[in-house]
Amino acid sequence: MAILRGDKDAAERLKTLEAGGEALTATAVTAYELLKGARMSARAEQNTSKVVALSRRLEVLPVGEREAELASSIYAKHAPKGKMMGEFDVLIAAVAKENSEALLTRDEAFRGVEGLKTLRW
Numbered sequence: 001m002a003i004l005r006g007d008k009d010a011a012e013r014l015k016t017l018e019a020g021g022e023a024l025t026a027t028a029v030t031a032y033e034l035l036k037g038a039r040m041s042a043r044a045e046q047n048t049s050k051v052v053a054l055s056r057r058l059e060v061l062p063v064g065e066r067e068a069e070l071a072s073s074i075y076a077k078h079a080p081k082g083k084m085m086g087e088f089d090v091l092i093a094a095v096a097k098e099n100s101e102a103l104l105t106r107d108e109a110f111r112g113v114e115g116l117k118t119l120r121w
Contacts (some may be wrong), residue, residue, distance in 0.1 A: 001034060012120040025059045027095040029088050061095050070094040074113055085109040100119050
């Protein structure tokens with residue numbers, strides 16, 4: 001989202017990852033969130049085109065049975081502690097973890113998920 005908003009740090013991090021030959025992925029949940037936001041924005045057509053262009057540079061990882069099971073486990077572990085992230089974030093964390101992907105984020109809530117690799121941008 002930050003890239004679409006013109007955040008220079010986020011754009012620079014993306015360029016660095018691409019230049020390093022990193023395989024770039026996103027979750028289907030992330031793709032949905034980005035497309036939803038773009039379509040609901042004041043510049044829906046322009047923003048949707050940007051999201052679609054960005055998505056074409058990424059492999060979109062699905063949410064399947066294994067990811068759903070892992071997400072429920074993450075939720076069950078964190079909810080009683082009162083340190084719960086949003087439902088979509090739980091799914092995003094599960095997809096990243098299941099696929100052994102590092103999650104590029106500024107959201108500190110993801111750092112509490114055991115075994116999830118995170119990268120700060």
